[in-house]
Amino acid sequence: MANQARYGGQAVIEGVMMRGPRYFAVACRKLDGEILVQQEEVPAFFTRYAWAKWPFMRGVFALADSLVLGMKSLLFSANLAMAEQKEQEEQEKQKKHEPPPDPFTQALLAPLYLMLGTTGTPGKGPISSLAVTGSAITGMAIGIGLFMLFPTIVAGWFAPIVGETIWRSVIEGVVRVFLVLGYIAAIGRMKEVQRLFQYHGAEHKAINALETEGVLDVDAAMRASRIHPRCGTNFVLTVLLVKALVFAVIPWQNDLLLRLGSRLVLLPVVGSVSYEVIRLAGTYRNFAPLQWLVAPGLMTQYLTTREPDREKCEVAIASLRAVMEREGAAADRPASVPGIA
Numbered sequence: 001m002a003n004q005a006r007y008g009g010q011a012v013i014e015g016v017m018m019r020g021p022r023y024f025a026v027a028c029r030k031l032d033g034e035i036l037v038q039q040e041e042v043p044a045f046f047t048r049y050a051w052a053k054w055p056f057m058r059g060v061f062a063l064a065d066s067l068v069l070g071m072k073s074l075l076f077s078a079n080l081a082m083a084e085q086k087e088q089e090e091q092e093k094q095k096k097h098e099p100p101p102d103p104f105t106q107a108l109l110a111p112l113y114l115m116l117g118t119t120g121t122p123g124k125g126p127i128s129s130l131a132v133t134g135s136a137i138t139g140m141a142i143g144i145g146l147f148m149l150f151p152t153i154v155a156g157w158f159a160p161i162v163g164e165t166i167w168r169s170v171i172e173g174v175v176r177v178f179l180v181l182g183y184i185a186a187i188g189r190m191k192e193v194q195r196l197f198q199y200h201g202a203e204h205k206a207i208n209a210l211e212t213e214g215v216l217d218v219d220a221a222m223r224a225s226r227i228h229p230r231c232g233t234n235f236v237l238t239v240l241l242v243k244a245l246v247f248a249v250i251p252w253q254n255d256l257l258l259r260l261g262s263r264l265v266l267l268p269v270v271g272s273v274s275y276e277v278i279r280l281a282g283t284y285r286n287f288a289p290l291q292w293l294v295a296p297g298l299m300t301q302y303l304t305t306r307e308p309d310r311e312k313c314e315v316a317i318a319s320l321r322a323v324m325e326r327e328g329a330a331a332d333r334p335a336s337v338p339g340i341a
Helices: 058-088 092-096 103-115 129-162 167-187 191-213 218-223 232-249 256-265 267-283 288-304 310-326
Strands: 008-012 015-019 023-029 035-041
Touching (some): 008 058, 008 191, 008 310, 015 058, 015 191, 015 310, 023 058, 023 310, 035 058, 035 310, 058 267, 129 167, 129 256, 167 232, 167 288, 191 218, 191 288, 191 310, 218 310, 232 267, 232 288, 267 288
Antiparallel strands (some): 008 015, 023 035
C-alpha cells in the first residue's frame, strides 16, 4: 500500500482537478453535457528533488504545488466557462451556469478558493495567467490580513484586561477560528459557491470510493462520504489549532509589529507541522488521538462541501480516472492516498 500512487484533488469552475505523483488532469462539464478532460505533467520542480519530499519540508512545497496546479487548472476551466457562456448566452441551458461574479465578489471569494485548494474565479473578459496569479496573490493577502494578523490585534486590545496571562493567546485563537468559520458560512450562501461546494464534495467522494471500496464508478462515489481527512479545509482548521498551541508557549510580544512579524515568520513552520498531522490522520484513520485533532476540520467540511448529483461525480471520476491511466494504475485498483485531497 505504501508504494501505491497517491491521489488528491480540488474543485474548479464547473469541474474537478485530480493529481497523482507525476500527472494531473482537469475535467469540466460543458453546457452540452460533454466532459472535457485535459491532462498534463506536474511541474518538474515538485517531482525532481527528493529533499522536497522530506518530512517537515514537503508541507511547504505541497502548498506551493497546490497553488501552481490550482492556477493552471483554474485557467483552463475559466477559459472554457467564458467560451461556453459566450456561445450559449442566448440559450436556456445557460441558466445552469451562474454568471461570473463582479470584481468585488471575486475579492471576497479569493480566500475561500485558497482554502479549498483552488484559486480565484473567472471575471468578465479574457482570462490570463496574470489575472489568475493576481487573484491568488489577492486571496493570500486578504487571508493573511484577516485571519492571521487581525486576531492578534484584537487580542492586544484585551491585554490590559486579562493581563500577562495565556488568555491573550486563547483570545487570539478563538477570534481567528470564529472569523474563518463566519467567513465560510457567509460566503457559502452565494449560489456560485454552493455549486463549487458540490464539485468539492464530488472530488472527495471519488477519492473516498477509491480508497474504501477499491473501485472507481459513479455508484461507488455516490455511496462514499463527502468528508475526507486530507481536505484543504481540514488543513486550514488544523493550522489554526497548531498555531494556537505554538503561540500559547511562545512569549507574548507587547510590540505590535514584532508580534505580527512573529506570526508571519512562523507560518511556514506551523503549516509544515499541520501538513504532517493531516497526512498521518489520513493514513491512520483508526488512531483516535489523530482523529480528535483533525475532528474540527472534518466538521467544517459540512460547510465547504455539498452532496453532489451523479453528473458532478461523473466529472470527478473522469478526472481521477484520467490521472490513474497516465500514472499506469488500473482504475479498479485500490490506492493509498496520504496527501491532501
